Amino acid sequence: MKTKYIKLSIATALLLGIYSCKKGEATTDYDTAISADSAAVVVSDSVSSVATMKVKDKQFIKTADVNMEVKDVYEATISIEKSVQELGGFVTHSDLKSTVISEDTYNTSNEEAMLVKKYQSENTMQVRVPTTRLGELLTLINDKKLFLNSRSINAEDVTSSIKYAELEGKRIKKTGENISQLKANKEKVTLDNENMSQNNQQQLANMDVTDNLKYSTVDIYIKEPKIRVAEIAITNTKSIDDKYKFDFIYSAKSAFVEGYYLIQRIVVGLIVIWPILLIGAAVLFFYRKRKSIKKEHSNMSEV
Incomplete structure (x- = not known):
């Protein structure tokens, strides 16, 4: 009674080129116009059209990946997270960190010193936003860029997979009805358990597909193009060490x-x-005494 699990392996990557309206120049900018009720989005950029496209009788799971440089990673992170929440989405991962390139301490007086750190900040984020508002989010993210390294938007056609899942659900249900008509024995219990397990897995797969259709996943990597400097006032530890050395x-x-x-x-x-010590003293005493007796006998023999 084993069946194949539903596989969402239909990968139709729709990566379209970006061209500007100016003759002979390519650009990564795109314009989005939002209607009064924020329900319909008209996008002039061909790449963003992948994020907002709708095809009759077709269902797509959409994902995006953005790699860009920003002026301030922390400010850009806060702005993106706020935009995601306003669009009805949520942040699933945010790893903001600063890589220290050099660190030096300069004494400015007997009591004070200045710690100078040169560093570069970056953040790796993953957010989920309603699929209907994916184009809006990409526009807001694009506004924060200094330089766009790469951006890709994928639309995976899962129409046939969804249809197959419906057929599998009907088959599992029919199998359950057939099993219920069998005589109660050990084999029937085994078959019923396997069928229920397959049904649970099918329902879980359906929930995952439904969630991925409703919310698009966007992976974002942002970094600062130049090294930044932080000046931190600290105590002159050398003078303290000299004082109590x-x-x-x-x-x-x-x-x-x-x-x-x-x-x-x-x-x-x-x-x-x-x-x-006591044993040693006794041994030494008897040794000396014996030596003394031997010496006396030797003297008497000579006489």
Whole structure:
């Protein structure tokens, strides 16, 4: 009773060129006119037309990818996030970070210093916006650019996949009805469980397709073209280190105390090994005594 899962693998990438109205010049700018009720969007840019196009009896899952340079990454990030929310979308990922290229400290007085950081900021974002307003979002994002590195918009035709999902749903339902007519036994339970699992997977796939049809995913990468400098006032740590680097009186006192504790440790160590010392002393005593007796006998023999 195993069936193939629904596959959304129809990749019809519609990447169209961008041309300006000026003779002999290419541009990435595009103009969008929004009606009074914000429902209909007329776009003059051919690339944006992919984001807003509608074809009778066709359904598309639309995605976009934008890579550009902006004047201020933080300000652009806040503006894009605000625009996404105003259009009824939401941010699923935002990774804003600054790469420090160099970091130097300059002492300006005995107490103060200046930390100078040279850095470059970037942000990788992923947002989801209602598909009907994808063109508006791309226009708003485009307004923030200094230089557009790349932009692509994809429209995947999932019409046949949706139709196939409907047929699969009917088949699974019919299979369930057939299973219910079988005699109750172990095999029937197994078949029923497999059919229910397939039905759950089919419903999950349908929910994913519905969500992707309703909301378009936009991946955005923005960075600053030039290195920025941050000046941070800090404490002059070198003067502090020099101030407390060495104190003779404190060091002498500490050395005296450490010496006293060393003597204590030596005495305690000798007490711990007193049996060994006692045995050693006894051996030495008997050795000397024996040596003394031998010497006396030697003297007597000579006499």
